[in-house]
Amino acid sequence: MTQWIDQQKTLDLLVDQIEQSSVIGLDTEFVRVSTFHPKPGLIQVAIGPNGYLIDPLADIDLKNFGEILSGRTVSILHAAQEDYEVIYRLTGTIPNSVFDTQIAHALLSPQMSLSLSGLVESVLGKIISKDETRSDWTKRPLTEAQCRYAREDVMVLQPLYEDLHKKLSDCGRLEWMMEEMAFIYERNKKIFDEGDLDTQVAKFGSAWRLSEVSMSRLVHLVQWREETARRVDRPRKHVLSDQSVFSLAQCEALERHHQLISKHGLTEHQAGRFGDQLKKVLANAQDVGGMAPPPMPLSKRLKDDLRECQKVCDAIAVDLGIAPEMLIKKRHLVASLDGRGWRPTGWRAELLDGVF
Numbered sequence: 001m002t003q004w005i006d007q008q009k010t011l012d013l014l015v016d017q018i019e020q021s022s023v024i025g026l027d028t029e030f031v032r033v034s035t036f037h038p039k040p041g042l043i044q045v046a047i048g049p050n051g052y053l054i055d056p057l058a059d060i061d062l063k064n065f066g067e068i069l070s071g072r073t074v075s076i077l078h079a080a081q082e083d084y085e086v087i088y089r090l091t092g093t094i095p096n097s098v099f100d101t102q103i104a105h106a107l108l109s110p111q112m113s114l115s116l117s118g119l120v121e122s123v124l125g126k127i128i129s130k131d132e133t134r135s136d137w138t139k140r141p142l143t144e145a146q147c148r149y150a151r152e153d154v155m156v157l158q159p160l161y162e163d164l165h166k167k168l169s170d171c172g173r174l175e176w177m178m179e180e181m182a183f184i185y186e187r188n189k190k191i192f193d194e195g196d197l198d199t200q201v202a203k204f205g206s207a208w209r210l211s212e213v214s215m216s217r218l219v220h221l222v223q224w225r226e227e228t229a230r231r232v233d234r235p236r237k238h239v240l241s242d243q244s245v246f247s248l249a250q251c252e253a254l255e256r257h258h259q260l261i262s263k264h265g266l267t268e269h270q271a272g273r274f275g276d277q278l279k280k281v282l283a284n285a286q287d288v289g290g291m292a293p294p295p296m297p298l299s300k301r302l303k304d305d306l307r308e309c310q311k312v313c314d315a316i317a318v319d320l321g322i323a324p325e326m327l328i329k330k331r332h333l334v335a336s337l338d339g340r341g342w343r344p345t346g347w348r349a350e351l352l353d354g355v356f
Contacts, residue, residue: 001051002050002052002147003052004053005052006054006060008060011054011062014052014054014065017047018045018047019068021047023073023076023099024073024158025154025155026044026069026157027154028044028087029137030082030137031136031137032082036230036232036234036236037233038089040057040086040090040137041057042055042056042137042142043086045154046154048158051154051155053147053151055140057140062091063091065091066090069087069093069094071096073097076098076161077095077099078100078116078157078160080098080100088188094185094189094192096185098184099161099164099165099181100180101116101160101164103180105119105123106322106326107173107180107326108321109323110317110318111323116156120160123163123164124159124160128152132145132146135149195223195227195230201291203242204222204246205294207293207294208293208294208297212293214250217248217251217281217285218246220282221240221281225245240274243265244264244270248282257275295340298334305337306334306337309336309355310324328352336356344356
């Protein structure tokens with residue numbers, strides 16, 4: 001049975017069912033083409049043999065739904081990162097007890113990022129449709145094909161959970177899974193509540209060349225772009241490109257309108273809309289301090305050390321039967337050698353003892 005939910009009364013009844021359930025399947029559909037935030041189109045819930053399609057565009061209050069997802073009930077999702085964001089935008093909270101089937105599979109297999117359809121075929125021997133993946137989920141009414149696709153996606157999650165949970169438990173990796181999900185929850189909570197400034201600044205790999213003052217400008221510009229992109233709901237690059245951010249960070253004087261375009265690569269629209277704001281940002285960024293520049297690129301000797309360390313980690317991953325990227329990412333290996341002193345924690349620390 002599948003139930004369409006666009007009334008508060010039926011949503012409240014579903015919330016009561018979720019509260020009484022130990023596990024549920026959870027999925028979302030959304031559209032994200034030229035916006036910063038995803039535009040929600042549908043929320044799918046599976047409880048036992050029953051599927052529920054919640055219309056987030058209807059006049060319903062989803063606060064209680066978000067709160068119940070923060071409780072003890074385990075929410076089963078697949079590749080959940082964007083689902084977290086959709087649910088946060090709709091409810092102000094994110095699911096707490098999550099079992100991500102993509103991550104669970106990566107802890108059991110050399111395949112790092114298997115799609116839901118690939119995982120369903122591999123584990124359950126079932127083929128599910130991918131025909132509606134690019135649908136516009138914000139149009140109403142949804143087609144029968146869209147509803148069938150949405151229901152099928154969420155109904156396969158509990159059978160996957162049962163299989164993967166048992167395998168993780170049998171091989172002693174269930175605690176790894178719980179640790180991964182707890183880390184992802186805390187990371188997402190911080191990002192959604194406070195923003196993602198550190199990650200966005202870290203993308204500027206050449207920032208190590210900057211002076212203290214220029215680094216201060218870079219941080220202020222990135223922070224302004226983050227806040228502006230969220231406020232106007234446009235992708236970061238539509239507000240200001242990375243190239244323009246880095247160029248402005250290096251300028252020694254506030255620029256005229258035409259220089260923002262000719263020298264720093266802004267479009268006419270960007271310069272007209274944001275020019276005065278950018279001048280204020282640069283004026284307020286003259287005081288040094290705050291975030292330090294990233295370290296210099298690795299020397300030839302350290303690059304050799306990196307390759308050797310990567311070989312050792314790859315061999316450990318092969319012995320475990322998991323993808324090397326799941327065990328350790330290259331950026332973390334670099335951070336262990338470039339002066340930042342990164343070290344593995346948790347289950348990774350035990351497996352990589354003696355490597356660092």
